[in-house]
Amino acid sequence: MRISVKLFATLGRHVPGAGSGTPFETEVPDGATVADLVNQLKLPREEVKVTFVNGRTRPLDWLLHPEDEVGIFPPIGGG
Amino acid sequence: MMEIQEHILARALPYIAPNKQTYHTISLPDRDALAATLGLSKRNVEISALKAGVVPQRYLRNMGSLELSGQLKLLNARALLIGAGGLGGTIAQLLARMGLGILTIADGDSFSEDNLNRQAFAQESNVGTSKVHAARSGILSINAATEVEIYDGFVGEKEILSLLKGAAAAIDALDNMPTRFLLEKTCKELQVPLVHGAVAGFSGQVTTIYPEDVGFRAFYGDPQTIPEKGIEVELGNLAGIVSTIASLQVQEVVKIITGLGRPLRNRLLFLDSLNGSAEIISLK
Numbered sequence: 629m630r631i632s633v634k635l636f637a638t639l640g641r642h643v644p645g646a647g648s649g650t651p652f653e654t655e656v657p658d659g660a661t662v663a664d665l666v667n668q669l670k671l672p673r674e675e676v677k678v679t680f681v682n683g684r685t686r687p688l689d690w691l692l693h694p695e696d697e698v699g700i701f702p703p704i705g706g707g
Numbered sequence: 708m709m710e711i712q713e714h715i716l717a718r719a720l721p722y723i724a725p726n727k728q729t730y731h732t733i734s735l736p737d738r739d740a741l742a743a744t745l746g747l748s749k750r751n752v753e754i755s756a757l758k759a760g761v762v763p764q765r766y767l768r769n770m771g772s773l774e775l776s777g778q779l780k781l782l783n784a785r786a787l788l789i790g791a792g793g794l795g796g797t798i799a800q801l802l803a804r805m806g807l808g809i810l811t812i813a814d815g816d817s818f819s820e821d822n823l824n825r826q827a828f829a830q831e832s833n834v835g836t837s838k839v840h841a842a843r844s845g846i847l848s849i850n851a852a853t854e855v856e857i858y859d860g861f862v863g864e865k866e867i868l869s870l871l872k873g874a875a876a877a878i879d880a881l882d883n884m885p886t887r888f889l890l891e892k893t894c895k896e897l898q899v900p901l902v903h904g905a906v907a908g909f910s911g912q913v914t915t916i917y918p919e920d921v922g923f924r925a926f927y928g929d930p931q932t933i934p935e936k937g938i939e940v941e942l943g944n945l946a947g948i949v950s951t952i953a954s955l956q957v958q959e960v961v962k963i964i965t966g967l968g969r970p971l972r973n974r975l976l977f978l979d980s981l982n983g984s985a986e987i988i989s990l991k
Binding site: 634636637638647648649650674675677678680683684685699701702703704705706707 | 790792793794795879880881882883884887904905906907908909910911912925926927928933934936937938939941942944949975977979981982983984986987988989990991
């Protein structure tokens with residue numbers, strides 16, 4: 629199934645051509661979770677802090693559906 | 708002896724706003740003269756003026772959106788600001804301009820040269836000196852009615868608990884996760900709303916956490932496993948996004964204190980100024 633992905637800040641550089649905050653489409657197997665997507669994109673696990681699906685925070689074991697919009701954020705903590 | 712409000716009314720001047728609304732106003736020199744003559748704080752003179760329907764001229768441009776009642780709430784309120792660095796410096800300046808009554812600022816740090824790129828109170832002449840002392844004198848020169856209390860040290864649970872008592876809002880201008888979680892825990896215990904901001908590189912985020920709201924766990928995860936710092940260690944912090952996030956935090960504080968509008972509760976606003984994207988993520 630095809631889903632839409634947005635990677636933010638430092639996460640964008642792990643996927644060639646995916647700028648920060650710019651959506652791109654990708655294919656994932658049926659039954660894939662957010663964690664499967666993170667693995668498929670080879671994102672470093674420690675850099676993945678917030679994951680949201682269709683505008684709501686969802687855990688890594690959340691099941692994806694066709695045309696879902698997934699956003700993945702790194703931890704931001706500066707003051 | 709004349710009542711305070713009679714003194715104020717005797718000095719009041721009419722002012723016609725661009726929308727033709729007329730206000731009775733009091734000037735800065737008159738505020739200061741009355742404070743000196745009557746032995747009152749400048750904040751108390753401003754509060755008495757507003758209660759008499761007289762607007763200190765310095766707040767005239769607040770009136771259209773806050774009205775006298777909102778300004779009075781701000782001048783009567785105390786907020787606790789933890790961190791006087793990048794976010795904290797701009798937050799302190801803007802809250803003083805808005806006319807917050809009392810600001811308590813806690814930070815144990817001193818300015819270093821690498822603070823000069825973004826921290827509002829950092830100057831070439833004060834590198835090596837205390838951030839909270841610079842904040843206090845900076846605020847005094849912006850608005851002498853805003854009373855400043857400083858805690859020159861890094862806070863733990865005990866300090867946060869004591870500083871937070873009686874605060875209408877707490878403001879997270881911290882640079883590390885463990886103290887953020889401590890602050891959130893104490894805010895929930897004392898039922899004080901918390902305004903969170905954080906920055907890294909071109910990005911930043913803001914949210915407001917009321918005691919019953921989902922908080923840091925929703926976007927930082929488990930406090931036991933979170934690293935002390937985020938990607939700002941690699942990306943640094945840039946002046947524009949720091950002051951943007953600080954400014955949005957100030958808007959949240961103003962809304963909490965005045966009761967106006969709708970704070971960013973259970974929603975995280977994430978700004979990526981490098982690519983021009985803004986997301987509001989629902990946290991529950």
